[in-house]
Amino acid sequence: MPEITLQHVTKRFGRFVAVDDLSLVIDNNAFITLLGPSGCGKTTTLRMIAGLEVPTEGRILIGDRVVFDADRGINLSPDKRDVGFLFQNYALWPHMTVWQNIAFGLENLKWDKARIRKRVTELLEMLRIEDFEKRYPSELSGGQQQRVAIARTLAPNPQVLFMDEPLSNLDAKLRTEMRTELKRLHRDTDSTFVYVTHDQLEAMTLSTRVCIMEDGHLRQYAPPLEMYSRPASLFVAGFMGNPPMNFLEAESDGQVLTFAGIRARFLPREGTVRTGKLVLGIRPEAVMITDHGPEARVWSTLPSGMETTVRLRLGDQTLTSVVFGNLDYAPDTLVRLQFGSPALLFDREQEGAKICEGSLEIL
């Protein structure tokens, strides 16, 4: 299975720059997620790799084959790129039965009848939709339609599978179920998956690597857990994780930080602390409610059974803590806090870049 390489790819729609000078290598067999808020260029990127959209500049390779090169005037049509594409609203052909939907693409590839029958049967079984082969798409539930769309996409054994927010039209329960199936499918089909989503949880749980984008720019490209614990910037830190990371405005003298009326020594593990105004980032699970440390007031408590989210007022700032287990504080209860690691420092003057990682020692 091939590696996909994007070199300096840019896409402009008139004056609007949808994707700006994007370079990216997608490893063989990876499950890559393109993640970002709507309008960040993730779908455009996916469509450019698939050949459904023509880039304005740059070069794209699948394996060692150049499929697009603006400088040399190369632009392979989608069907010559050996890719599969799963669309957001499935794009099942409403006038064809489930069977016809899956078989249509194979007929175009001039497969013989017996081989088509074998392959379609195999897929129907694999996706557990054997009973529906004679039905039309409108006679299926959302989840069943989804499976048919997957079967149709997998039918010609594409080397690479592209998916554009394939789960966004399903209800919450079905979405969780399909998520585990997609992950399993990735293993079973042994191919490269490129997946577009705006749901950070999907990106976290599914992918081997996440490519996070904002305004057409690549912001960070890393395995999901690394991105979670070591985000490259304020944007990435804020986008990954739910509830999102706490950001506290802090004043630094190079060693000691002052924030929300608290003074704490910052012990860097990586990078150096500069003086001036900085942003201190702490994940909610690193804000621990204990019996010692600075005092905070409970604003509201949201117990969900397995864990409890507590919103707190600390001095003039608000922060979130997630506590494992079932707790219920009355509003305005006074509690005490400890800060775990990692604690991160971001610099707004450098476009929110992370400058330092470490831990806090309250003075």
Added chain:
Amino acid sequence: MPSNASPGNRLVRTGGRIRAWLSTPANLILLLFLILLLVLTLYPLITMLLEMFTVHIGREESLTGLNAGEMTLYHFQRLFATAKNNYSRNQFWTPLLNTMAVSVTSSLIAILFGGTVAFLVTRTDMKYKKFVSSVFVFPYIMPSWTLALFWETFFKNVNIGLKTSNGIMASVFGVYAPEWFVYGFFPIALVLGLHYAPFAYILIGGILRNMDANLEEAATILKTRRFRILFRITLPIVRPAMLSTFLLVFASSMSAYSVPVFLGSPVRYYVLSTKMKALMDGTKGQAYIMVGVMILFGAAILLLNQKVTGSRKQFTTVTGKSGQISRIRLGRANRPLALILVILLILVAVVPLFTFALESVIVKAGDYSLSNMTLDFWIGQNLQERLDQGDSTGILLNPKVWSALGFSLGLAAVCALVAGTSGILVGYGVARRRGTRMSNWVNALSFFPYLMPSLAFGAIYLSMSSRIPWLGGFLLLALTGSVKYLPFASRSGVNAMLQLSGEIEEAAVITGVPWYKRMARIIFPIQRSTFLSGYLLPLVSCMRELSLFVLIVPTSNTILTTMLMQYSEKGWAQFGNAINLLIILVVLIINFTVNKLTGASIDKGVGG
């Protein structure tokens, strides 16, 4: 960015880009149609502009003292500023005023009648809805002169108009209607209003049907009275559709030719279109100036309409969430109201057909006794022995009628095929490349023929064909019809394509399905009925078309509609009525057969 912009490199890139651009079918289609439409709409328009300044062979030469082909401003001066014998007033200003009066009145009638019925059908529990909604579109499917001819044959009498004979009203009931009631402004406006009422019904009904019931329910919850909801919520929401209907009916009435010919000419009541036709004879230059005036009005109205419908989008909220529309209960008024409507519809849509049948079998006009009836005008032979005027055989035995019917059908089929197919292609190109300049251009150009009144459109194609020797006969008629009906077809094409998400096609692109196969196996089957409506509308329109072809047919016997005109002008009433009935029946049969077989329908085409 890597900077490698050497000249050779740039050439390769440009070449590659052009190749990539052209490899997309949508781009290729748009380019093709852009060129075609420029030639077929702008070129004739330019030749027409030239005609306004040109001296034509014949009377114009002696009037101006110039040679044919020379340029002059005489036509303008003559038409707009000749006080002598009130020439300008009679030839231009009065017809213009008449046109305005007729168009405004007929638009109001259409909206009032069509809108009321649309409201009754979509928003109340009125009885006989099914009958009403299916019969109501009849007048729109039938030729526009149907009602005009019916009106005339029904009310005419020996005291008015051409004073030839008594109609049913005078001879059977002894009621002699006054002239203003039978000819001129009143009947023209009324008949046009009734003819275009289905148009208002389709447009306004579409909005009412799709309107989110929550909007009204929200008002109900706030304890608003029914009556107040209608005036404060419902009507404001359909107001843009009403305005749009008003403008479109106004434009259509303005260019209508057959109705004012039948109901105006006998009393010398002229509108722009009928005057223009008269001026064509001997004073072509002035006729073309009049065409120009009509086109200007059409363009202005369509621009206005675009403005109105542009803001319409904020109003139509199609959520599909609350399909339950609470219908107004009409209570005791229900049955009487429904019955009145049914009777009215029967009068407008069914009785004319019987009248034509009746008029085509009586020998002596005005005498409706059984002894005065004969089928001679349909199937008689050697009629010259018994009649002092008319053909020697009944129309069904007349080879001229059959050849005209064949010609009309062939012409309609070709126009429908060309216009319908072009409409699908234009729809595909425009929808796929939506937002690009090219797409906007082609979209606008394909709608351009709609701006031009049929008679004017025929006139400019006439002037174009006079410069191109091989363009004439069937080819000219087919070309004119195809271009003129393209707007209907491209409208339904664009609508159909916009309803279809691009992903549906891309799912096939990924597996390498070639373009023609994507069109034939995926896109067309899914939107079959809407696409087919794009064929049906040109087919039906062409079959009953008079004003578009009246100037460009080789002889009056070429197609059925001009043949009817000719018979009616000669005063061969029975033959005329028989042919008229034949045309109406053919049109109705075509429409309902296609509708039953394919699900395509006229209102799908208009509904845009």
